[in-house]
Amino acid sequence: MDAVPILKLGSTLLVSIQVDLQDQTALQLQEDLAERITQTGARGVLIDISGLEIVDSFIGRMLSSIAGISRVLDATTVVVGMRPAVAITMVELGLQLDGVKTALDVEKGLRMLRPADTTSPEALLLGLDADRA
Amino acid sequence: MTAVEPDAAQRLAIATDGDVVRVRQAVRALAQGARLSLVDQTKLVTAASELARNTLIYGGGGEAVLSELTNGRRTGVRVEFRDDGPGIGDLDQAMTDGWTSGNGLGLGLSGARRLVEQFEIDTAPGAGTRVTIASWSR
Amino acid sequence: MPGADAARLAEILESRRADISAAWLDAVITELRGRTTRSEAEREQGEILDALVGGLRHGGLRLTDPAFDGLRGLLADLSATRARLGFTPRETAVGVFALKEGLYTLAADEQGTGLVELMSLVRLVDDLGLFTFESFAAAREAIIAEQAEQLLELSTPVVKLWEGVVAVPLVGTLDSARTQVVMEKLLQTLVDTGSEHAIIDITGVPAVDTQVAQHLLKTVVAARLMGAECTISGIRPQIAQTIVALGIEFGDISTKATLADALVAALRANGTAKSAIG
Structure with a gap:
């Protein structure tokens, strides 16, 4: 099973899940992301799940874990593009995405991540480029 | 759900991660064919995913038997998960939200039950587990 | 059913068709006055009789027999049409049950239609009536479900x-x-x-x-x-x-x-x- 590619866009890491994930691939993605956040000093992680037909408890837990890991590494996670049927099913299943921010689409998700860049104390005090990494 | 005879059955082994994905995809295809609404399809596939993973992790592997159902105007899909694993001792406890014997979220059985129209479980310590779910077109 | 021979039943119906049809038609017209025309009722009855005789010739004795596939299809269509036209359950069922009026003419004749044959035919008509009623109910249910769905769509604008x-x-x-x-x-x-x-x-x-x-x-x-x-x-x-x-x-x-x-x-x-x- 191929790994899910992680793209870097400024200080944001972008992941678009396009295939039905095997549990192993999901765990791999979680590890890869932790690695890349530290490597790149990314401040935001954007995960596009518009390609996912279901989010079961395993994938739900993966999303929560990624959000938790990035928070510890000082990055914000936004999950975007959840389909209505998936959201309804998750509510019925009793699945919550603890600590995960959500947005309707990639554009709105990026908008949520951007303020963190420009208002970071470093950027304000030292006038450093937020996209230093 | 015994009153309705399945039209055809399809058996899938559950022995690896990849098999769980294959069960999901096969259930999705059947649910589409049975004209379940998009939300009901999604619920059924999600329930199947939870149960297939249970079969793999707690049952030590097993199989899924998928069948199409008809009952008058309505069409449906039934999936049976079987394993010869250790079985479940305290079923009431296992069906409680948040209870888990592994490291899951504990939503597997109780959650899956809420996602489908029909849910039956047959298990005993040492006798394996058999979970049957079914959903119908509206 | 011992003694009842399908081919023999077909023969009886065929030979006495005119009498049976006439009595049947009269009964239906009295019951459904204003609901249907005489010529339409006659055409429908002709089709049912043809299918019934055809089924018997192919050895069918119970309505569930494969020989009566055509007849069941015909009755299902007829009942569905009536449900859509707003016929009452009684009006729909009577169209078939009135065939008995036709069969009773056989009992009064001297050509020796046996009791066994007559009973077999009456029993078959009961089957036809029940099947018609079931089809009618199913068609009505389908209509109600359809309307409920349309209403649901209409009543929820976003x-x-x-x-x-x-x-x-x-x-x-x-x-x-x-x-x-x-x-x-x-x-x-x-x-x-x-x-x-x-x-x-x-x-x-x-x-x-x-x-x-x-x-x-x-x-x-x-x-x-x-x-x-x-x-x-x-x-x-x-x-x-x-x-x-x-x-x-x-x-x-x-x-x-x-x-x-x-x-x-x-x-x-x-x-x-x-x-x-x-």
């Missing part, structure tokens, strides 16, 4: 109020099925229009029970999972009392007295988001 704000004004009694349709439609509209605010207005809803309240709450939670905020507006005093009395937890879900208040709040939230972006 409207765009402003850029980024959609609303669904609910009017009338909410049941689980309808609330579920609303929920799905509203969430889909959020995606289609890229709206981050939804308003569910329940001014026109007379009562809310636990299940409906749960569905509304689930909609709000699902919208949040997708990245949108939902406001419930127009909660009438009685409903507010019910919600509290039922112990339903609205938690941090935002509620507003009127649709207008909800719109202002949504626009304000939109504005804050925009100014925050700078």
Whole structure:
């Protein structure tokens, strides 16, 4: 099973899940992301799940874990593009995405991540480029 | 759900991660064919995913038997998960939200039950587990 | 059925067809006066008799036999048409049961139609009648289901109020099925229009029970999972009392007295988001 590619866009890491994930691939993605956040000093992680037909408890837990890991590494996670049927099913299943921010689409998700860049104390005090990494 | 005879059955082994994905995809295809609404399809596939993973992790592997159902105007899909694993001792406890014997979220059985129209479980310590779910077109 | 020979039954029906048809037709016309024309009834009966005789010739004795496939199809179509035309169950069933009137003419004749044959035919007509009735009921159910679905679609419009704000004004009694349709439609509209605010207005809803309240709450939670905020507006005093009395937890879900208040709040939230972006 191929790994899910992680793209870097400024200080944001972008992941678009396009295939039905095997549990192993999901765990791999979680590890890869932790690695890349530290490597790149990314401040935001954007995960596009518009390609996912279901989010079961395993994938739900993966999303929560990624959000938790990035928070510890000082990055914000936004999950975007959840389909209505998936959201309804998750509510019925009793699945919550603890600590995960959500947005309707990639554009709105990026908008949520951007303020963190420009208002970071470093950027304000030292006038450093937020996209230093 | 015994009153309705399945039209055809399809058996899938559950022995690896990849098999769980294959069960999901096969259930999705059947649910589409049975004209379940998009939300009901999604619920059924999600329930199947939870149960297939249970079969793999707690049952030590097993199989899924998928069948199409008809009952008058309505069409449906039934999936049976079987394993010869250790079985479940305290079923009431296992069906409680948040209870888990592994490291899951504990939503597997109780959650899956809420996602489908029909849910039956047959298990005993040492006798394996058999979970049957079914959903119908509206 | 011992003694009843299908071929022999076909022969009886064929040889006495004129008498049977006449008595049958008279009975139907008396019963269905004004509902159907004589020529139409005659045509229908002709088709049924043809199919019945045909089935008997192929060895069928019970309506469930494969030999009667054609007859069952014919009866099903006929019943479905009648259901659509608004025939009563009695009017539909009588069209078939009146065939017995035709069969009774056989009992009165001297050509030696045996009791066994007659009973077999009467029994077959009972089967036809029951089958007709079942088909009629199934057709009516299908019609009702269809109408319920159309009504559901009609009664749940999701409207765009402003850029980024959609609303669904609910009017009338909410049941689980309808609330579920609303929920799905509203969430889909959020995606289609890229709206981050939804308003569910329940001014026109007379009562809310636990299940409906749960569905509304689930909609709000699902919208949040997708990245949108939902406001419930127009909660009438009685409903507010019910919600509290039922112990339903609205938690941090935002509620507003009127649709207008909800719109202002949504626009304000939109504005804050925009100014925050700078």
